[in-house]
Amino acid sequence: xxxxxxxxxxxxxxxxxxGLASIVSAVLLNVLASSFSRRFDLTATGEHQLSPRxxxxxxxxxxxxxxTIAVVGDLSGIDxxxxxxxxxxxxxxxxxxxxxxxxxxxxxGRPGGQERxxxxxxxxxxxxxxxxxxxxxxxxxxxxVCERAAADAEESLIPGVSRALTLAGDRGVTxxxxxxxxERMLLEMPSWPRQLREAARRAxxxxxxxxxxxxxxxxxxxxxxxxxxxGPVASALVRLEDSLRVIDAxxxxxxxxxxxxxxEAIRARREFIDAASETALSIKPTGSESAAEVLRVxxxxxxxxxxxxxxxxxxxxxxxxxxxxxxxxAGRADARRQAEVVIARELARLTNPKTxxxxxxxxxxxxxxxxxxxxxxxxxxFASLGADVVEWDLMRDPTxxxxxxxxxxxxxxxxxxxxxxxxxxxxxxxxxxPGIERARMMGAAMGALAREGASLLVSVGASIVPISKxxxxxxxxxxxxxxxxxxxxxxxxxxxxGPRRMARVDVTADVSAGAIGPASAIxxxxxxxxxxxxxxxxxEGSAPAEGGATIAPGWEVATAGRGAGWWxxxxxxxxxxxPRAERDFVKDPPAFNENEDExxxxxxxxxxxxxxxxxxxxxxxxxxSNEWLVFAESVEEMRRQGQASLEDFAAAGANVQLLESAVxxxxxxxxxxxxxAEARAVARVKPxxxxxxxxxxxxxxxxxPACVLLLGVLYRVATG
Amino acid sequence: xxxxxxxxxREVASFFRLPxxxxxxxxxxxxxxxLMVTTSLTPDQPASMRAFFAFAGWLLMPVVPAVSMRLISxxxxxxxxEPLMTSPASDLGIVVGKYLGGLIFLAVLILPxxxxxxxxxxxxxxxxxxxxxxxGYLALMLVGGFYLSVGLxxxxxxxxxTLAYVLAFFSILxxxxxxGLLGALIPPGExxxxxxxxxxxxxxxxxxxxxxxxxxxxxxxxxxxxxxALFVVLSALALASRRWR
Numbered sequence: 001x002x003x004x005x006x007x008x009x010x011x012x013x014x015x016x017x018x019g020l021a022s023i024v025s026a027v028l029l030n031v032l033a034s035s036f037s038r039r040f041d042l043t044a045t046g047e048h049q050l051s052p053r054x055x056x057x058x059x060x061x062x063x064x065x066x067x068t069i070a071v072v073g074d075l076s077g078i079d080x081x082x083x084x085x086x087x088x089x090x091x092x093x094x095x096x097x098x099x100x101x102x103x104x105x106x107x108x109g110r111p112g113g114q115e116r117x118x119x120x121x122x123x124x125x126x127x128x129x130x131x132x133x134x135x136x137x138x139x140x141x142x143x144x145v146c147e148r149a150a151a152d153a154e155e156s157l158i159p160g161v162s163r164a165l166t167l168a169g170d171r172g173v174t175x176x177x178x179x180x181x182x183e184r185m186l187l188e189m190p191s192w193p194r195q196l197r198e199a200a201r202r203a204x205x206x207x208x209x210x211x212x213x214x215x216x217x218x219x220x221x222x223x224x225x226x227x228x229x230x231g232p233v234a235s236a237l238v239r240l241e242d243s244l245r246v247i248d249a250x251x252x253x254x255x256x257x258x259x260x261x262x263x264e265a266i267r268a269r270r271e272f273i274d275a276a277s278e279t280a281l282s283i284k285p286t287g288s289e290s291a292a293e294v295l296r297v298x299x300x301x302x303x304x305x306x307x308x309x310x311x312x313x314x315x316x317x318x319x320x321x322x323x324x325x326x327x328x329x330a331g332r333a334d335a336r337r338q339a340e341v342v343i344a345r346e347l348a349r350l351t352n353p354k355t356x357x358x359x360x361x362x363x364x365x366x367x368x369x370x371x372x373x374x375x376x377x378x379x380x381x382f383a384s385l386g387a388d389v390v391e392w393d394l395m396r397d398p399t400x401x402x403x404x405x406x407x408x409x410x411x412x413x414x415x416x417x418x419x420x421x422x423x424x425x426x427x428x429x430x431x432x433x434p435g436i437e438r439a440r441m442m443g444a445a446m447g448a449l450a451r452e453g454a455s456l457l458v459s460v461g462a463s464i465v466p467i468s469k470x471x472x473x474x475x476x477x478x479x480x481x482x483x484x485x486x487x488x489x490x491x492x493x494x495x496x497x498g499p500r501r502m503a504r505v506d507v508t509a510d511v512s513a514g515a516i517g518p519a520s521a522i523x524x525x526x527x528x529x530x531x532x533x534x535x536x537x538x539x540e541g542s543a544p545a546e547g548g549a550t551i552a553p554g555w556e557v558a559t560a561g562r563g564a565g566w567w568x569x570x571x572x573x574x575x576x577x578x579p580r581a582e583r584d585f586v587k588d589p590p591a592f593n594e595n596e597d598e599x600x601x602x603x604x605x606x607x608x609x610x611x612x613x614x615x616x617x618x619x620x621x622x623x624x625s626n627e628w629l630v631f632a633e634s635v636e637e638m639r640r641q642g643q644a645s646l647e648d649f650a651a652a653g654a655n656v657q658l659l660e661s662a663v664x665x666x667x668x669x670x671x672x673x674x675x676x677a678e679a680r681a682v683a684r685v686k687p688x689x690x691x692x693x694x695x696x697x698x699x700x701x702x703x704x705p706a707c708v709l710l711l712g713v714l715y716r717v718a719t720g
Numbered sequence: 721x722x723x724x725x726x727x728x729x730r731e732v733a734s735f736f737r738l739p740x741x742x743x744x745x746x747x748x749x750x751x752x753x754x755l756m757v758t759t760s761l762t763p764d765q766p767a768s769m770r771a772f773f774a775f776a777g778w779l780l781m782p783v784v785p786a787v788s789m790r791l792i793s794x795x796x797x798x799x800x801x802e803p804l805m806t807s808p809a810s811d812l813g814i815v816v817g818k819y820l821g822g823l824i825f826l827a828v829l830i831l832p833x834x835x836x837x838x839x840x841x842x843x844x845x846x847x848x849x850x851x852x853x854x855x856g857y858l859a860l861m862l863v864g865g866f867y868l869s870v871g872l873x874x875x876x877x878x879x880x881x882t883l884a885y886v887l888a889f890f891s892i893l894x895x896x897x898x899x900g901l902l903g904a905l906i907p908p909g910e911x912x913x914x915x916x917x918x919x920x921x922x923x924x925x926x927x928x929x930x931x932x933x934x935x936x937x938x939x940x941x942x943x944x945x946x947x948x949a950l951f952v953v954l955s956a957l958a959l960a961s962r963r964w965r
Contacts, residue, residue: 015957026950030921033942042851043934084929111907683767683848685760685840696761696839700753704835705746712742719737 047336050092054344057671058096060351067101067306067350069093069343072117073299073320074109082324085336093343100306101347108299114212117295122214124288124304124315132286135219136207139283142226145276146200149233149269150193157269158189161240164262168247178246185240192233199229209292216292220285230277237270282405287315294319303343305350314350318342348671354412355387356667357403361418361445363394363438365428382663394441395433400449413667417659418446419459419626420474424573436465443473450477455619455666457659461626462535462572463487474622475542481609481620483555484542489568491536491560491603492590503575503589507536507625509558509605521673522608522621523557525661529654531606535576536560537624538568538603557608557621561601568598606658608665621662628655723809724817731791731821732828740786745829748783755779756836767844769837773856773932777896777924780864785888787825788871789881791818792959796879805963812956819872819952826864830857852934859931862944863924867892869951876958899923 041048050058061067069090075083083105090103106116125132165182203222210216241263248259285293287304294300299320323339349355360379379389392401403414420442425435433441450456460474465487472478472487493504509531511523541555560566569575569590578586592599605624610617664672688696735741752772759771792815795801804814841847871888878884899919906912906919920926927940 011961011963015961019954019957022950022953026946029946030939030943033939033946034921037937037939039938040936041934042855042936044849044851048933048935085933683844683846685763685765685767685843686845687763688843693761693763696843697757700757700761700836700839701750702753704753704832705750708746708749708832709742712736712739712746715736715742716739 048088048092050089050096050340051344053671054093054340055096057344057348057351058093058101059098060671061100061306061347062098066099067097067347068302068304069101069103069347070120070302070304071103071105071299071320071324072108072120072295072302073106075105075107075299075320075324076109078299078320078324086324086339089336089339089343092340093347118212118214120302121211121216121288121292121295124291124302125214125216127304128286128288128315132217132219132288135223135283135286136217138279139203139207139219139222139226142223142230142276142280142283143200143203145272146196146203146226146230149230149273149276150196150200152269153189153192153196157265158186160262160265161186161189161244164244164258167258175246175250178243178250182240182243182247185236185243188236195229196233199226211292211296216288218285218289218293219283220289221293223280223283227277227280230273230280234270234274234277237266237273241266241270291315291317293317299324301342301346303346303350316346316349318346345672348669351671354669356413356415356663356669357388357390357406358382358663359390359392359401359403359414359416361392361394361416361442363419363421363442365395365421365425365432365435365438382660387663394445395438398441398445400445413669414454415457415663415666416446416449416454417457417459417663418442418477419629420461420463422461422626423473424462424464424576439463439465439473443476446474447476450480450618450620453618455668457621457623457662457666459623459626459628460485460487460537460539461624462490462537462576464573477620478539478622479542481611481622482541483607483609483620483622484540485622485624486538486540486568487624489537489570489598490572491533491538491601491605492567492569492572493561494565494567494591497584500584501589501591502584503569503586503591505535505572505575505583507533507560507605509533509536509560510562510602511558521665521670522606522658522661525673526558526654526658529657531558531654531658532628532652533558533560533605533623533625534627535572535625536603536605539605539607539622539624555607555609556604558604558606559602560605561603563601566599566601567592568601568603570596608662616668619666619668621666623658629659723807724813724820727809727814727817728820728824731818732824735787735821735825740790741825744783744786745832747786748779748829749832751779751783752833752836756833756839760836760840761843767840767848769840769848769853769856770932772836773852773859774929776856776860776932777863777928780860780867781892781896782889783829784826784864784867784892785871785885787822787829788868788875788888789884790875791822791872792875792955793879793881793884797881801962805959811960811963812953815872815876815952815956815959819869819948819955822868822872823861823865826868827861830860830864849934852932855931855934855936858936859928862931862941863928865948866924866944866951867895869948869955870895873951873955873958876955895922895924900925 039048071086071090087105090105094101094103104116104120106120107113108117161182165179165186168179202225206218206222206225208215209218209221244259244263244266248263291300291302294317300317301320301323303314303316303318305314323342379391382389388406390401390403390406404410406412407414421435421438423435423439427434446456446458456477458474458477460472460478463472463485465472472485474487475484478484490505491507493507495502495504511527511531561568569592571590571593575583575586575590583589607622607624609620609622612618661673664670735744755775756769756772759775760767760769792801795804805811807814809817837853867888870891871884874887874891875881875884878887899922903916903919906915927937927943930937930940
């Protein structure tokens with residue numbers, strides 16, 4: 001072999017070894033780098049990091065079994081940027097949880113996606129097996145009631161009622177309306193057995209429900225089917241019983257003992273059916289059922305809590321829009337943050353599944369049997385968050401609602417949300433009471449609750465009571481926390497439309513810069529949001545507080561009246577009586593009067609307090625307006641009529657956010673208080689005139705390259 | 721080291737001596753301007769160069785081969801490689817010098833797009849977040865450097881510049897689109913997850929996309945730097961092999 005050949009061989013060997021070593025080194029280096037990688041977020045807002053609260057929630061999962069987050073559904077319609085940012089958020093959560101949270105994104109539109117989704121549902125159904133069996137047993141009990149009620153209706157109820165009404169008709173004069181109602185019911189009754197049996201049959205189908213071959217029993221749906229029939233039957237029986245009793249009680253005793261006996265028989269059956277209906281309503285869907293139900297109609301994000309002992313982990317299913325695809329255009333910049341907020345809240349709920357019970361207490365005028373729907377928005381919001389909502393109308397029934405059905409073990413937090421009524425209003429009907437009496441009723445009820453250690457959210461409005469040197473009824477609650485409502489004066493602002501002077505009472509509150517301690521959690525959650533507090537009254541400290549309340553510093557959550565043009569108006573009542581639409585056109589609107597009014601804001605309009613309670617700290621949030629929630633409701637109504645502006649929407653949403661944060665804070669579930677929702681200013685391209693935009697486009701596309709070429713020519717000329 | 725710098729300096733100067741260098745810069749500015757106007761300069765939309773940088777990989781694809789094609793090919797074609805190889809510079813030194821020269825030219829190529837950022841700042845309210853812009857430019861340099869090293873290797877293998885351009889173009893296209901296309905061919909199921917992971921590991925686009933969002937991940941930096949280093953070493957070996965042909 002020649003020297004050259006030897007050299008070639010040697011070089012070939014060395015080159016091969018060096019080349020191979022380089023490749024192996026590069027691969028190893030990359031494997032190591034991906035295992036020990038560090039990410040640096042260069043965005044000014046820390047867009048790609050979890051907030052400290054999210055990190056704390058993720059860390060709390062560690063060591064408690066594995067929680068799973070699965071994004072499941074046809075994700076082809078969701079833009080890639082949203083998916084990427086949510087993937088990133090999920091990865092961050094998984095990393096922060098130290099392996100206690102895992103995630104997956106299953107696109108059923110892609111090969112194998114359907115199988116993976118069904119596999120996940122089957123796994124969830126397996127986890128829920130014991131709970132499903134228990135609920136199935138109860139459902140079958142209610143199905144048996146349906147069957148019995150159907151048979152009873154055919155065999156005894158319908159003939160009995162028919163006989164009684166025939167007798168009533170034969171025997172003399174009867175109240176026409178009641179008889180007509182009873183006869184109408186009698187005509188309806190033959191359809192009941194069919195409906196009841198049909199409900200039982202459909203319920204059976206729900207219990208054997210399957211998705212793509214995977215059996216996922218749906219006891220919740222089965223119960224709903226039966227409740228949808230049992231409820232109306234029970235209501236119809238109430239009306240029938242009432243009609244029969246009216247006929248029976250009519251002068252001349254139209255039906256005599258047959259009617260009374262029939263009414264009594266109906267009452268017994270109604271109670272039986274009512275109980276079955278209540279039982280059906282109390283059956284909640286299992287986690288696997290909820291997940292399957294949501295996935296049937298839309299893509300969803302499933303949050304599956306860790307199984308503890310025999311207890312299957314909580315399963316929550318949210319429509320995918322709640323997490324993914326939250327924004328378009330400028331909103332997309334915040335899509336990641338929104339996904340993080342929702343995921344953090346749901347993970348916190350998995351670790352703390354005790355959802356609060358919210359009692360919405362009102363004492364509004366009796367409006368001829370109509371209910372004042374004040375809390376519809378709030379109710380929907382809380383229902384979507386899994387909280388139970390109970391309405392308590394003190395005017396109808398001053399007895400405190402019984403919560404043992406919702407809270408048998410008594411370990412769920414209960415938050416009482418009270419709106420003090422407008423106490424300047426007179427009674428509207430003979431059954432009604434004047435506003436001042438209703439306010440006192442509310443004060444007495446809430447004061448008693450507060451003394452028992454309940455946590456309350458109190459809305460206090462402008463009041464005529466302090467004018468007569470009486471304490472405001474709300475002070476029975478506020479005083480326990482070292483607070484009082486200066487409700488005799490209203491925060492007003494001077495405004496001008498050209499030369500026309502106006503007085504404004506729609507106050508947008510600023511989050512208090514000094515909010516620390518108890519108030520800071522709520523303050524952080526609404527910072528930057530437009531909280532609208534109409535007819536605001538100042539909340540003040542009134543030391544000494546009873547029972548060691550935390551009153552300072554930091555009880556201020558939000559203030560109003562910073563800057564010129566604001567004052568506290570004492571003669572607000574005539575202005576309030578003017579219809580809202582006409583206030584801007586009043587000839588002589590309220591103006592600052594230095595002898596009676598006060599300047600020198602800002603004034604606190606939302607405050608929070610805390611004091612040592614029974615076992616845990618008792619908390620209070622007070623809002624110096626009894627219209628701040630009605631405002632959110634009215635915007636919702638205006639939206640339906642197409643009258644609300646974007647600003648109104650924002651403010652309505654912000655107000656409900658304040659309500660939600662306050663309720664979670666009062667429930668002691670600080671982790672669920674929305675994290676800093678401060679609206680960050682997203683940089684946008686300013687509106688440009690078309691001509692100017694075209695010039696810019698031409699410069700960027702053609703002008704700059706042409707300049708480069710020109711520069712090249714000049715360079716070559718200069719360098720010869 | 722001084723030899724490397726001398727080679728690099730000579731390389732940079734040669735780019736500007738020839739029309740092709742200026743045409744490259746103009747071509748890149750044209751493509752970048754087109755991309756900027758269509759993705760980032762829409763009134764009332766977020767003022768960000770995210771989309772611009774996310775497409776950086778594609779933007780550089782036709783331009784970098786034009787820079788890399790002549791790095792060694794030109795020397796091979798003109799025969800000036802022989803004196804260069806007999807100079808005191810080692811094979812690795814020659815390749816590193818050439819690569820460094822190409823990299824400096826790449827920086828010069830990218831620099832004028834700073835006017836795009838300036839325009840965006842001018843027409844935005846408030847000013848856009850500078851973080852993602854900085855990381856985006858870092859991505860342009862890293863991705864460009866990586867492509868350049870691939871082009872350098874190809875340039876070492878052939879004396880035909882056209883062939884070097886075409887091969888480098890398709891190699892970069894393969895790096896950009898290959899993992900996605902191959903990923904679509906992989907059958908579903910857990911058994912093939914390793915293949916999916918490997919493809920995800922070598923994909924350039926997701927890494928560039930991270931930079932465009934303002935995230936600098938050390939693993940991405942290592943990927944581009946080690947990838948570039950690997951191709952430079954392979955180029956040096958390819959050059960050294962000429963001594964033994």
